[in-house]
Amino acid sequence: TQLLEQSPQFxxxxxxxxxxxxxxxxxxxxxxxxxxxxxGEGPVLLVTVVTGGEVKKLKRLTFQFxxxxxxxxxxxxxxxxxxxxxxLCAGEGSGYALNFGKGTSLLVTP
Amino acid sequence: DAxxxxxxxxxIKTRGQxxxxxxxxxxxxDTVSWYQQALGQGPQFIFQYYEEEExxxxxxxxxFSGHQFPxxxxxxxxxxxxxxxxxxxxxxxxxGQNSYYGYTFGSGTRLTVV
Numbered sequence: 001t002q003l004l005e006q007s008p009q010f011x012x013x014x015x016x017x018x019x020x021x022x023x024x025x026x027x028x029x030x031x032x033x034x035x036x037x038x039x040g041e042g043p044v045l046l047v048t049v050v051t052g053g054e055v056k057k058l059k060r061l062t063f064q065f066x067x068x069x070x071x072x073x074x075x076x077x078x079x080x081x082x083x084x085x086x087x088l089c090a091g092e093g094s095g096y097a098l099n100f101g102k103g104t105s106l107l108v109t110p
Numbered sequence: 111d112a113x114x115x116x117x118x119x120x121x122i123k124t125r126g127q128x129x130x131x132x133x134x135x136x137x138x139x140d141t142v143s144w145y146q147q148a149l150g151q152g153p154q155f156i157f158q159y160y161e162e163e164e165x166x167x168x169x170x171x172x173x174f175s176g177h178q179f180p181x182x183x184x185x186x187x188x189x190x191x192x193x194x195x196x197x198x199x200x201x202x203x204x205x206g207q208n209s210y211y212g213y214t215f216g217s218g219t220r221l222t223v224v
Contacts (some may be wrong), residue, residue, distance in 0.1 A: 004152075012149070026197065027209050031210065033212055035212075035215075041218075042114070042200050042202075042215030042216050042217050043153070043200075044215070044216050045211075045212035045213065046208050047121050048211070048212055050210065088152050088153075090152075090153075095166050096143070096158050096165055096166045097143075097155035097158065097166055097168055098143075098145075098153075098155060098202075098213065099155070100152030100153045100154070101152050102144075102151055102152045103151075106135075110186050
């Protein structure tokens with residue numbers, strides 16, 4: 001199993017603040033995906049990154065894949081209460097399984 | 111366009127019993143994967159079905175088995191339930207071997223073993 005470590009585990013911030021969530025591994029992944037999961041729901045795909053060094057933007061969210069394809073980060077600018085949720089990174093290695101991190105639980109208060 | 115549908119949404123079973131969970135994939139998807147998510151953890155891969163065959167299996171005992179039907183729907187069966195099997199069971203569908211567009215997850219079945 002290729003392990004993915006996410007940090008921080010918990011994050012509580014005020015509306016308008018910026019934040020960065022990290023996803024690290026010692027393994028190389030062919031692609032890495034970020035999901036957001038809300039209580040009682042399944043994860044919802046935010047982005048897939050494939051190329052080392054790739055940067056993708058989704059409105060106020062910026063995703064980066066490390067040059068060596070072993071790590072990734074998610075940066076949120078001017079967080080809003082609607083950003084609250086569990087952020088999961090998941091790497092696809094040589095097989096078909098997605099290896100998930102434990103997630104970062106984000107709470108944005110007004 | 112219906113997404114992934116899972117049933118039932120909640121289930122309570124007694125230790126030692128057997129359970130069957132069901133999943134209908136998103137329209138147009140032909141691959142179904144099952145994940146177990148314990149409280150406070152990320153999802154753990156159980157297995158994936160494609161063309162009615164188990165294509166890959168995670169680190170789960172043989173008590174966990176599955177099936178995919180010709181219409182691409184799938185079942186997850188768990189025998190001899192243990193208290194530790196209590197978790198959210200997620201079904202995810204995708205199209206073929208291309209995961210670039212990600213997996214579409216259902217809302218899950220919350221299984222409680224007492």
